[in-house]
Amino acid sequence: MSRKIIQTTSAPAAIGTYSQAVSLGNTTYLSGQIGLVPETMEMVEGDISLRIHQVFKNLSAVCEAAGGSLDDLVKVNVFLTDMDNFAGVNEVMAQYFNEPYPARAAVAVRDLPKNTDIEIDAVMVKE
DSSP, X not given: OOEXXXXXXXXXXXXSSSOSEEEETTEEEEEEEOSEETTTTEEOOSSHHHHHHHHHHHHHHHHHHTTOOGGGEEEEEEEXXXXXXXXXXXXXXXXXXXXXXXXXXXEEOSOOGGGOSEEXXXXXXXX
């Protein structure tokens, strides 16, 4: 199997030495997304829920570029600088996913890129 690099202008450009996603066979590994607006590469300001929505929009764009959708995600990793925002993640996530939900981990971290408060990465499998 050969690797396929996934890239789309509908999600923020990589801000480091990584690809937006890499597919191998029917599995795609999505790099972490933060609340950057792709067109401006500026962070969404205001309440964290606005950044969470932007993160899911960015993940969705990468999924689509890889030939899938958020419904094809099997594993989601959520990184938060404040676990008090966990309930907000659940609220917003429920607007983007239907049952059965993907497996998920939520991890508290000290810092995230661009001093944001949330980052999410994921694994997508297309059958």
